[in-house]
Amino acid sequence: MEEQFTLFPIDTEFEAPKDRTASDKMAFVSFRELVPEITDTGYLTHAIVSYPAKFIPQVVRYAINTYTKEEDWIIDPFAGSGTVGVEAYLCKRNAVLLDLNLLLNHIMPLKVHRGKERLRKELMLKLLDGMQENGKHCFIPAWSNVQYWYAPEILELLSQYWGYIYSIEQDVYSAIIKTALLKVSKRFSNTEHRTPKLARSKRKLAAIETLLSENWKDQLIEIVYNHSLKTLGNINDFVMQTQHHQNQVEFQGGIDSSYVAVPRECDALITSPPYLQAQEYIRSTKMDLYWLGHTDEEIKELSRLEIPYRKADRVIQTETLDKVRDKLTRKDLHNRLDSYFCHTINALENAMNQLKPNAATCIFVGNPRIDGIEVELWRILTEYFSERCFLFEKVYEDRIKTRQLFGVRKNKNPDGMKSEFLLILRKANV
Ligand SMILES: C[S@@+](CC[C@H](N)C(=O)[O-])C[C@H]1O[C@@H](n2cnc3c(N)ncnc32)[C@H](O)[C@@H]1O
Secondary structure, X not given: OOOOOOOOOOOOOOOOOOXXXXXXXXXXXXXXXXXXXXXXXXXXXXXXXXXXOEOOHHHHHHHHHHHOOOOOEEEEOOOOOOHHHHHHHHOOOEEEEEEOOOHHHHHHHHHOOOOOOOOOHHHHHHHHHHHHHOOOOOOOOOXXXXXXXXXXHHHHHHHHHHHHHHHOOOOHHHHXXXXXXXXXXXXXXXXXXXXXXXXXXXXXXXXXXXXXXXXHHHHHHHHHHHHHHHHHHHHHHHHHHOOOOOOOEEEEEOOOOOOOOOOOOEEEEEEOOOOOOOOOHHHHHHHHHHHOOOOHHHHHHHHXXXXXXXXXXXXXXXXXXXXXXXXXXXXXXXXXXHHHHHHHHHHHHHHHOOEEEEEEEEEEEEOOEEOOEEOOHHHHHHHHHHOOOEEEEEEEEEEOOOOEOOXXXXXXXXXXOOEEEEEEEEEOOO
């Protein structure tokens, strides 16, 4: 029989654990301090593309160092922008990354560039010069609303640049330029570029008006050159650090982790599930997805599958979750809660079923509130998985601010959480 850990009683305060076993299994930490070797959350290739609610790499690095060994396979069923993939490769681990968002497929070949040679700046400059001189090509995104989001002359220039990029060889250099074009395609659009969701505002329209009366073309191309060269430098630094690494990072964007066939058995899971409220990843990145060649239909289909905006197909019950449900009076929030736990747990369970015996699962979650009621996610997950061959090992509490939500909204948290938790469960050795 495996040792069964008892969970702390629901009202136990972290600060005052009653017994030693409990105190060993809870820790107040600062992941930034635990991993001092990472001083910049956007180091190497982590910041090539903006993504909402990214992990800070320190959390991932700590989990990798503590719960895995070299050559292990790590799975992340909510991979987002692929932070786990970058950290895994840097630490000589392999990774399987799954996410509903198609952006993952575009980002990963750059973030984990497995080439062993430094990329050449002069080749990049040649392509950028070609892009500026060439007016022959045109690419308009398959987006019914595109005109609403751009001034006509800006849309025309962007379409030329994107058209040129799609006309040349699709390799790492053109992929780098695409990341720069994504940046300007948002910056020079009518949407507020500092907030994730698309939102036209008077302020932004006035800013575009002003830009159009200035040397906007020069400003735009300068950003494209600078961003492309910076990304090339970041990738070269990554290549230099990983020259002798032979690991693999497999990725599948555009899939529903709840039902996808997990491609292989893994040694550990490291992930951060979606937020309970207020975050729509597909909607936040849809401008990027259109420019990257995806269509209205594809994007609508993905939005329908996003957690927690789809119907639950079963009701998850645990002691703590039932208490939250009992207190919740609003029907719409009731449904959201059920949807969230049903699909988040389906996706986690789908990946956790493919873990080897004794594998660690490291799940990074907050304590969100719904209608003012605190939802202790780590405790609910522990209660659920303790009945399904997983043993509670430890929970780390990190007093915020461990995530960067989006651009300047650093560390603001839509769920209003004060702490985040890294929950460690261990698969039973059966
Ligand atoms: C908190 S974010 C993960 C961010 C990631 N840790 C990073 O560092 O970039 C949660 C992710 O869950 C994804 N997601 C939402 N519903 C999903 C589903 N049904 N299947 C797979 N992924 C889903 C979202 O697209 C989002 O990228």
